[in-house]
Amino acid sequence: MSDFRTDLGKVRGIGAAKGGVHEFITHRVSAVVLAILLPFFVYGLMKALPGGYDGLLAWVGSPTGAFVLLAFLSAGIYHGRLGINEVISDYVQTTGIRSLSMILNALVSVSAWLIGVLAILKIWL
């Protein structure tokens, strides 16, 4: 027996997508990035929040603030999207609803990322 896939598995066509290792590794790499950024993000937020509108604007508008926010938001949404996909693939058993949920997750993630990035760039530039 050289082929270990069952006939049913082949017919359904939902075997491994061969992208799992990439997701596994990038999930962890983005975790490392976020762990490094987190202290800077929390520090910046704590400093900016007491200043209200002007304080927040000064934080987002500064080069370091904009960099930390852009990197944190990007790595965070990337990491979060992979995490939510993992939750979906664990708990949603119907293939159609599972695929639909993941597509919705992709749309929400990319939209939020674009909204956040455009807002930061508008304030910073």
Added chain:
Amino acid sequence: MAKSWTDKRPMSPHISIWKWHPTMLSSILHRATGIVLYIGLLELAIVLAFLAAGPEWFAKVEPLVYSPIGAFAFFFVIGVLVYHFLNGIRHLVWDIGAGFNPKLANMVSLVTILVSAVLAVYLTWLLAGAIQ
């Protein structure tokens, strides 16, 4: 699931019959806090958009941040963030194959939860002091 199960042979243990222990709690919390943080990031993006739109737009979301509810939300999310951060580092250590001694792992779970609660209280207290 139990209704459609017709196989008479012993079934492997399911959620309901596991005894609760710290590492199990921290694993469940990691997933739950991850979901909360994802929603938090979406909110961050939206608040940034309101900030970029100008003062009259920011005034609409300001009460969400600068109010008792906002303070509680900050306390909750910052605690969740610190927990996911600390437990995430532990998961990275697990990924390289270290830290699996049950006694140590259980202790680390409890310490992580405790430290994030303490830090959440401290950071909220710091912020509340700075705002007044």
